Amino acid sequence: MTGDAESAVEKELLKDNIDVKATILKVGHHGSKTASLEEFIHAVNPSYALISCGLNNKYNHPSQEVIKRLKNQNSIIYRTDEDGDVIISITEKDIVKL
Numbered sequence: 001m002t003g004d005a006e007s008a009v010e011k012e013l014l015k016d017n018i019d020v021k022a023t024i025l026k027v028g029h030h031g032s033k034t035a036s037l038e039e040f041i042h043a044v045n046p047s048y049a050l051i052s053c054g055l056n057n058k059y060n061h062p063s064q065e066v067i068k069r070l071k072n073q074n075s076i077i078y079r080t081d082e083d084g085d086v087i088i089s090i091t092e093k094d095i096v097k098l
Helices: 007-015 038-044 064-072
Strands: 024-026 048-051 076-079
Touching: 007 038, 038 064, 064 076
Parallel strands: 024 048, 048 076
Antiparallel strands: none
């Protein structure tokens, strides 16, 4: 869950060698071009990417650059502006115990 994190935060996470790998990525800053760097998406390696943005929003979110980066990573993309509400269900068997 990246919230409104932009590229500066993503760079810090990568610089600090924080393990960001995840099956699901809640794409940062509504899919803005100021977030979701190619290196960050590659490190996360998400199977699914969720983008929360309004239909016909004045910021033109999500950025086509971000969409391209996610597609290059072979992520399945869900967008609230196109798909409506996105509901994720995680069961106990989905949870990895460390």
